[in-house]
Amino acid sequence: MDELKVIQIKEEVTAKNDEEAAAVRTMLKSHKTYLVNLMSSPGAGKTTLLCHLIPLLTEHGLRVGVMEADIDGECDAETIMEKTKAKAIQIHTGGACHLTAQMTKEGLENLSLDDFDIVFLENIGNLVCPAEFDTGANTKLVLFSVPEGDDKPLKYPLMFEVADLVCVTKIDTLPAFDFDKDKLIANVHKRNPDAKVLFLSSKKDQNIDQVSDYLIERVTSFIR
Amino acid sequence: MDELKVIQIKEEVTAKNDEEAAAVRTMLKSHKTYLVNLMSSPGAGKTTLLCHLIPLLTEHGLRVGVMEADIDGECDAETIMEKTKAKAIQIHTGGACHLTAQMTKEGLENLSLDDFDIVFLENIGNLVCPAEFDTGANTKLVLFSVPEGDDKPLKYPLMFEVADLVCVTKIDTLPAFDFDKDKLIANVHKRNPDAKVLFLSSKKDQNIDQVSDYLIERVTSFIR
Numbered sequence: 001m002d003e004l005k006v007i008q009i010k011e012e013v014t015a016k017n018d019e020e021a022a023a024v025r026t027m028l029k030s031h032k033t034y035l036v037n038l039m040s041s042p043g044a045g046k047t048t049l050l051c052h053l054i055p056l057l058t059e060h061g062l063r064v065g066v067m068e069a070d071i072d073g074e075c076d077a078e079t080i081m082e083k084t085k086a087k088a089i090q091i092h093t094g095g096a097c098h099l100t101a102q103m104t105k106e107g108l109e110n111l112s113l114d115d116f117d118i119v120f121l122e123n124i125g126n127l128v129c130p131a132e133f134d135t136g137a138n139t140k141l142v143l144f145s146v147p148e149g150d151d152k153p154l155k156y157p158l159m160f161e162v163a164d165l166v167c168v169t170k171i172d173t174l175p176a177f178d179f180d181k182d183k184l185i186a187n188v189h190k191r192n193p194d195a196k197v198l199f200l201s202s203k204k205d206q207n208i209d210q211v212s213d214y215l216i217e218r219v220t221s222f223i224r
Numbered sequence: 225m226d227e228l229k230v231i232q233i234k235e236e237v238t239a240k241n242d243e244e245a246a247a248v249r250t251m252l253k254s255h256k257t258y259l260v261n262l263m264s265s266p267g268a269g270k271t272t273l274l275c276h277l278i279p280l281l282t283e284h285g286l287r288v289g290v291m292e293a294d295i296d297g298e299c300d301a302e303t304i305m306e307k308t309k310a311k312a313i314q315i316h317t318g319g320a321c322h323l324t325a326q327m328t329k330e331g332l333e334n335l336s337l338d339d340f341d342i343v344f345l346e347n348i349g350n351l352v353c354p355a356e357f358d359t360g361a362n363t364k365l366v367l368f369s370v371p372e373g374d375d376k377p378l379k380y381p382l383m384f385e386v387a388d389l390v391c392v393t394k395i396d397t398l399p400a401f402d403f404d405k406d407k408l409i410a411n412v413h414k415r416n417p418d419a420k421v422l423f424l425s426s427k428k429d430q431n432i433d434q435v436s437d438y439l440i441e442r443v444t445s446f447i448r
Contacts, residue, residue: 041265042351042380043372071352072381095382097321097352125379127266128295128321128350147371147394148267155349156266157296158319170371173400 017133020101024108024136031113032223033065035104035121036215037137039159042125044145045169047076048202049211050120054084056212057118062219065116067091067107069099069124076122087111098129101136118219127152131159139218141211145170146179153187160191165198165214172201241357244325248332248360255337256447257289259328259345260439261361263383266349268369269393271300272426273435274344278308280436281342286443289340291315291331293323293348300346311335322353325360342443351376355383363442365435369394370401374408377415384415389422389438396425 028035038046047068054064066088068076080088091107093099104121111119121137123130142163144152147170153160160166166188168181185197196214200207252259262270271292278288290312292300304312315331317323328345335343345361347354366387368376371394377384384390390412392405409421420438424431 041267041349041372042376043265043369070379072379075375075378095356097350124352125265126321126350126352128348129353132319145267145371147369147397148265151299152266154299155294155296173371173397176397176400 014132017101020105021134021136024101024105025138027105027108027113028136028138033113033116034118034139034219034222035108035135035137036118037121037123037130037135037140038143039123039127039130039140040125040143041127041145041148044125044143044148045202046122046125046143047079049143049167049169049200049208050080050122051083052202052205052208053211053215054080054086056209057215058084058086060212060216062117062216063115065111065119066122067104067111067119068122069093069103069107071095071097071124087116093124097124097126098133099123099135100133104135104137117223118215127156127159131156131162138222139164141165141167143167143169146173146177149177150180150184150187153184153191157191160188160195163188163192163195165196165211167211168197168199170201170203171199171206172204238356241325244329245358245360248325248329249362251329251332251337252360252362257337257340258342258363258443258446259332259359259361260342261345261347261354261359261364262367263347263351263354263364264349264367265351265369265372268349268367268372269426270346270349270367271303273367273391273393273424273432274304274346275307276426276429276432277435278304278310280433281439282308282310284436284440286341286440287339289335289343290346291328291335291343292346293317293327293331295319295321295348311339317348321348321350322357323347323359324357328359328361341447342439351380351383355380355386362446363388365389365391367391367393370397370403373401374404374411377408377411381415384412384419387412387416387419389420389435391435392421392423394425394427395423395430396428
């Protein structure tokens with residue numbers, strides 16, 4: 001099998017995915033549902049942030065849904081439903097390291113979209129592959145935890161290039177690590193000068209309102 | 225483009241990779257060089273562990289080489305050379321989320337293998353894709369840090385299924401996290417009853433000798 005064939009197939013896969021992502025966006029627009037693609041490394045705190053963020057969105061009157069993507073297991077969807085009462089469904093990728101637009105579409109078809117103003121798509125924990133696939137989401141929220149180190153935007157460039165909002169999680173653990181907040185911000189902006197950077201701790205309920213404010217503003221103008 | 229075509233291509237890619245991995249193993253055997261495939265999430269501490277581990281191996285008389293794989297950047301190879309004096313080369317994957325056997329072979333051809341008893345291949349930080357590709361390495365060392373959470377072996381099954389040794393890093397940060405060591409061990413063994421689990425802190429130089437003992441035993445019997 002020659003290299004050219006692999007490259008050609010990859011281009012076909014990406015082109016097909018872009019078409020399907022456009023279809024997802026049309027579907028979301030017709031139902032006035034705003035979709036957030038939540039991406040990070042494993043264990044950066046995606047599910048924990050959702051557990052603290054959803055109540056703030058609900059209080060504001062937004063109807064929230066969650067699609068949890070995992071290679072295996074169902075603990076995240078159960079956690080979300082138990083802790084936030086939001087409707088959550090589980091998507092299994094069957095070993096795949098990222099979500100495609102097609103998988104996203106299938107997930108959305110399992111929610112009654114008219115019942116939701118905002119849906120979170122919790123992607124597979126991976127700082128590489130999910131960045132390559134447009135899921136059709138309206139915004140890309142990248143989580144990134146203090147223990148991972150302030151140099152990571154330099155090493156995983158695409159994820160930070162595509163991010164609309166970068167949330168630095170676990171800031172309550174700053175004293176335990178050599179982590180320079182200014183360096184992190186500079187490294188993010190080297191990849192993407194337009195990305196907004198927020199620092200938060202879900203555990204200590206710190207600055208979660210900054211994330212909800214960011215989303216409420218965008219959802220409100222989207223569903224208006 | 226139909227699904228079947230994608231599956232067929234994937235099988236061809238994997239079969240070709242397995243052939244190339246066998247060739248890498250033959251090459252290693254003829255030069256009596258032991259190759260370690262070092263895998264983890266981004267920021268779990270692969271480079272930092274190497275900086276503390278290599279001096280112990282060198283003291284024992286082993287000649288150590290390092291191949292640093294990154295999507296972009298050269299800081300890891302520079303760090304290794306500066307801190308350990310070991311020979312280190314950088315491999316850029318050009319955006320790819322894992323190393324193939326072919327990339328590994330090209331890296332090894334840039335080292336004079338007769339000059340090394342043990343070579344570390346620091347894979348791309350990713351708990352998913354690198355597990356799918358046999359690089360031809362003699363052992364697979366998976367790093368996993370306390371901040372990532374004790375549930376990760378359940379969510380990223382293949383990485384823990386293929387691991388020979390699981391090193392839990394950053395144990396000096398245990399007080400800052402809800403992390404149950406026994407639960408982690410049980411979760412690893414659910415995926416792989418044969419995997420050995422070690423707990424360590426590079427920052428506090430804690431238990432690094434357990435990793436070096438593990439490797440010295442294997443390298444010695446390999447090059448004998």
